[in-house]
Amino acid sequence: MNMGETYLNIIKKKFLEIKKLGDQTFQQLDDKQLHWSNHEESNSIAVIIKHVGGNMISRWSDFLSTDGEKPTRNRDLEFEASYLPKMELFQIWEQGWQIVFTALDELTEQDLLKKVKIRGENHLVMDAIERQVSHYSYHVGQIVYIGKLLKTSEWQSLSIPRGYSEQFNKQMFNKNN
Template sequence: MNEAFNRNWLIGKFGEIRLRTVKALDQLTDEEVNASPDPASHSISALIQHIHSNVQERIAKGILHREYERGIQWIPVFAACDELKRLIEDDMNLILQTLHGMRPEQWLETQIVRNKERTHLDMLHQCAAHYSEHMGQILYLAKWFRRDQYRSTSI
């Protein structure tokens, strides 16, 4: 395992997720981040709250061994745009601090996810992919709400 490569790649990926998600949120109103395009779709607020729960479960609990009990998912709860940005910032700061502080042996320690043992390295890459997928949903919804006024978040 190339520890430096993985650490640097993950730091870059989570930094990109943070930057692009916040840039999208900066363009939206509180009403827009809490709205869904249809009853079968999630709002941006629900997606960010889902990411937060995942960060707490996989990073805070799984890697840092902090107490966390994941609640019921996908219940719509109104959240102001500034509150969602703060949640993203806090979550990404936790991930980045964790990555910077991981000792070599921690990368291959394991945690149980859906009854399967997975290394922290594997979980961090899985989280990067998972959050990127949800970032894509958030960017799509932001573009859908803003239409012609949407500003690209590409780096």
């Protein structure tokens, strides 16, 4: 496997990890919790999902051939609070991720040093990809944090639960040695 293929495989794995954190959080929350926000200027998980989904569709549709900020996108509308049932939010989330993974599957090593535009600004494909890894990690972190706030003691940890680090490390060392 060459460097470009290795990079694309690593990126796909990172995106899958980011998606999984969001998926595991959604599973723990109900409709009311998905629409909770701390105050008027904070975003609910529902708003974040609409924003991330809109971003994914815009950035990754026709990734190599059109500007990543599509004229059909209404970014400001993504941040308006509106009630969407959990299933509809999940569909927005899944549609966005499907577009991301389809675009990534179509990329080749030669594409990584090509340029794409986002809001008229040139970016190397690798830079545009890294930009989205950072962006989605940021928002999924918000989703997880809000979920954890809402579930309190009922929260099911998405990583190593408190008090289990030593046990987990031993298992990992034993598995890998």
